[in-house]
Amino acid sequence: TLTKGFQAAANRFSGKAEITEANIDEALRDVRVSLLEADVQFQVVKTFLQRVKEKTLGEVVRLKADTSGKKIAVTPGDHFIKACYDELCALMGPVDTSLVYPRGGPAIIMMIGLQGSGKTTTTGKLASKLKKEGKRPLLVAADIYRPAAIDQLQKLGQRAGVPVFAKPGTAPPDLCAQALKEARGYQADVLIFDTAGRLAIDDELMAELESIIQLTNPHNIFLVCDAMIGQDAVKTAAGFKSRIPLTGTILTKLDGDARGGAALSIKEVTGVPIKFVGMGESMDRLDEFRPEGLASRILG
Amino acid sequence: IFGKPELDAKVLDELEEVLYTADVGVKTVERLLDVVRDRLNKKELNNAQAVQDAIKEEMERMLEFEARPISWDSAKPYVIMVVGVNGVGKTTTIGKLASKLREEGKTVVLGAGDTFRAAAVEQLKIWGERAGCEVHAMAEGADPAAVSFDAVKAGVEKKADVVICDTAGRLHTKTPLMEELRKVHRVMGKAHEGAPHEVWLVLDATNGQNAVQQARQFNEMLNLTGIVLTKLDGTAKGGVILQICNELKAPIRYIGIGESKEDLQEFHPREFIDALFS
Ligand SMILES: Nc1nc2c(ncn2[C@@H]2O[C@H](COP(=O)(O)OP(=O)(O)OP(=O)(O)O)[C@@H](O)[C@H]2O)c(=O)[nH]1
Ligand SMILES: Nc1nc2c(ncn2[C@@H]2O[C@H](COP(=O)(O)OP(=O)(O)OP(=O)(O)O)[C@@H](O)[C@H]2O)c(=O)[nH]1
Ligand SMILES: [Mg+2]
Ligand SMILES: [Mg+2]
Numbered sequence: 001t002l003t004k005g006f007q008a009a010a011n012r013f014s015g016k017a018e019i020t021e022a023n024i025d026e027a028l029r030d031v032r033v034s035l036l037e038a039d040v041q042f043q044v045v046k047t048f049l050q051r052v053k054e055k056t057l058g059e060v061v062r063l064k065a066d067t068s069g070k071k072i073a074v075t076p077g078d079h080f081i082k083a084c085y086d087e088l089c090a091l092m093g094p095v096d097t098s099l100v101y102p103r104g105g106p107a108i109i110m111m112i113g114l115q116g117s118g119k120t121t122t123t124g125k126l127a128s129k130l131k132k133e134g135k136r137p138l139l140v141a142a143d144i145y146r147p148a149a150i151d152q153l154q155k156l157g158q159r160a161g162v163p164v165f166a167k168p169g170t171a172p173p174d175l176c177a178q179a180l181k182e183a184r185g186y187q188a189d190v191l192i193f194d195t196a197g198r199l200a201i202d203d204e205l206m207a208e209l210e211s212i213i214q215l216t217n218p219h220n221i222f223l224v225c226d227a228m229i230g231q232d233a234v235k236t237a238a239g240f241k242s243r244i245p246l247t248g249t250i251l252t253k254l255d256g257d258a259r260g261g262a263a264l265s266i267k268e269v270t271g272v273p274i275k276f277v278g279m280g281e282s283m284d285r286l287d288e289f290r291p292e293g294l295a296s297r298i299l300g
Numbered sequence: 301i302f303g304k305p306e307l308d309a310k311v312l313d314e315l316e317e318v319l320y321t322a323d324v325g326v327k328t329v330e331r332l333l334d335v336v337r338d339r340l341n342k343k344e345l346n347n348a349q350a351v352q353d354a355i356k357e358e359m360e361r362m363l364e365f366e367a368r369p370i371s372w373d374s375a376k377p378y379v380i381m382v383v384g385v386n387g388v389g390k391t392t393t394i395g396k397l398a399s400k401l402r403e404e405g406k407t408v409v410l411g412a413g414d415t416f417r418a419a420a421v422e423q424l425k426i427w428g429e430r431a432g433c434e435v436h437a438m439a440e441g442a443d444p445a446a447v448s449f450d451a452v453k454a455g456v457e458k459k460a461d462v463v464i465c466d467t468a469g470r471l472h473t474k475t476p477l478m479e480e481l482r483k484v485h486r487v488m489g490k491a492h493e494g495a496p497h498e499v500w501l502v503l504d505a506t507n508g509q510n511a512v513q514q515a516r517q518f519n520e521m522l523n524l525t526g527i528v529l530t531k532l533d534g535t536a537k538g539g540v541i542l543q544i545c546n547e548l549k550a551p552i553r554y555i556g557i558g559e560s561k562e563d564l565q566e567f568h569p570r571e572f573i574d575a576l577f578s
Contacts, residue, residue, distance in 0.1 A: 033326055036320060036325075036326050037325070037326050037509055038509075039508035039509055039510070041321070042317055042320045042321050114506060114531075114534070115387075115389075115531065115559070116386075116387030116388060116389065116504065116531075117387065118386075118387065145559075146423075146559075147395075147422070147423045147426035147427060148419040148422035148423040148425075148426055149419075151418075151419035151422045151423075152417075152418045152419035152422075152423070154419075155418035155419055156418055159418075199533065199534045199535070200535075201534070201535060226387065226504075226506070226507070228385070228504075228507040228508065228510040228511070229506050229507065229508060230323040230506065230507055230508020230509065230511075230536065230540065231320065231321045231322070231323050231508060231536075232323070232506050232508075232534070232535055232536035232537075235535040235536075236506070236534075236535065236536075239535070253385075253386060253387075253471065255471060255473075256385070256471040256472070256473050256510065257471075257472075257473045257510065257513060258507075258508075258510040259509075259510075261508075262508065281386070281416075281417070
């Protein structure tokens with residue numbers, strides 16, 4: 001199923017044998033509307049349309065063979081939509097859902113992002129997933145500000161059957177450094193730092209993240225983003241990226257009906273892979289990221 | 301120099317980008333630019349500033365509608381139900397509002413209606429301590445309708461001025477969870493005639509066009525009486541509320557501009573509109 005924007009675009013080519021300057025601009029305008037409604041950022045849309053235009057202009061659509069070897073015609077409209085879909089997949093891929101594990105000592109995963117984006121919940125989900133894979137995670141309650149944040153992580157740790165390292169009142173950088181020192185006592189091979197939500201424009205809190213990184217050298221630093229995020233995705237992703245060496249991003253709350261166009265913006269701006277997607281509130285709702293799924297969703 | 305088509309187009313292109321990146325949304329951007337193009341054709345606007353002012357006037361028009369004001373003294377207790385999707389700032393907003401009302405000398409009771417999420421009750425209890433008001437709660441997993449009933453009943457018995465009920469975050473696409481809210485709403489009315497007097501949807505300013513769907517679905521389920529727009533202290537502009545308020549005729553009761561108890565302000569349309577362009 002296509003959103004009416006993409007359907008309108010496909011219809012621009014009906015009865016046409018090829019994709020020309022004349023008919024493509026109208027189709028691109030329809031796609032533009034659809035992408036903006038899907039929350040793809042304004043400038044990212046411009047770049048995307050330019051790429052699709054370059055790839056499809058002048059394509060004379062010939063007969064193609066279907067899977068049984070029978071020749072079938074592919075219309076310019078179908079071809080155009082397929083080009084959009086392929087370009088979306090290409091931009092959001094390649095698939096890399098790997099975690100970095102160092103040769104010696106525990107792997108460190110650091111979760112960062114805006115307030116309410118789903119960091120704490122995703123920390124619990126990652127812990128459950130890693131435990132199922134035979135790892136021994138230790139969760140670190142590095143949000144010392146939000147009321148009952150430590151409580152929340154401890155409850156999730158209990159549910160996942162995973163220990164939680166917490167020292168209320170200790171500054172997050174020292175706390176994380178201490179957790180790393182004490183990891184052996186827990187026989188932990190993975191540490192996950194759950195940090196407080198913050199704005200990328202908050203200099204003091206960004207400096208706190210830099211301090212945690214300087215003291216512990218995390219191997220995995222994930223920007224956790226709410227899939228419903230709008231045009232601000234670019235400002236926020238750029239803001240975090242400018243000060244933090246991100247290794248991946250995680251998109252949460254994709255179990256709703258947000259089109260998730262921000263994924264394109266976030267991938268474009270951060271240049272790092274989207275690793276996982278959150279598909280619900282319970283601990284088993286974390287999937288590995290697949291561009292095809294999100295591409296179809298953005299197309300509508 | 302105005303009235304030249306290329307210059308008009310350039311000014312409109314720049315304004316279009318400003319509007320889109322403020323999350324104003326396709327339908328509203330086209331409406332605003334149509335108004336401007338119409339006035340340009342009539343030679344009513346002769347410089348870039350006039351064009352921007354014309355857009356701002358149209359935005360103010362979109363936010364002008366008959367909105368029932370909060371009438372705190374019209375019921376005792378005045379009961380507010382707070383709803384919204386996950387993580388938007390419902391619990392924090394309730395904490396801020398409770399603090400504000402307490403400073404005005406009002407007695408407030410809070411209902412810990414999120415019986416689902418880990419440490420949700422503990423979070424609201426800390427806010428209750430900060431504000432100096434009692435929090436009614438039950439064990440985790442309890443029926444949210446029972447907790448809300450209990451909180452409203454307590455407000456009635458204590459002759460409190462205001463009762464504010466928190467609810468668990470939920471995506472508007474989850475029908476059983478939306479039905480649960482309707483039940484909570486109905487049960488609150490059983491504890492006190494007319495309750496809840498206010499149903500507020502909390503929207504996160506960083507959300508994009510999905511906020512329109514959120515607003516429509518929550519409104520359909522509960523008949524919203526107001527909106528609280530949070531996280532305006534960030535870089536997101538929240539322009540999506542132009543369409544939402546215009547469509548639902550729901551006023552913005554407060555805006556959230558931070559995580560501390562003082563960070564709740566009244567909504568000023570003109571200030572909000574000016575900020576979309578800054
Ligand atoms: N439906 C759904 N809800 C989610 C998902 N991930 C997180 N949530 C919910 O989103 C809300 C916020 O999640 P948290 O984990 O507290 O977010 P956070 O980023 O740690 O928040 P702060 O620490 O305050 O910045 C909670 O109600 C979670 O249950 C998801 O994938 N789907
Ligand atoms: N910067 C900023 N952060 C806010 C604002 N309002 C809330 N927050 C933060 O957003 C995060 C989520 O707030 P909550 O009050 O837990 O949100 P909620 O809607 O109750 O979340 P759930 O109950 O899990 O659905 C917390 O870290 C808050 O401190 C605001 O106006 N500005
Ligand atoms: Mg958290
Ligand atoms: Mg809450």
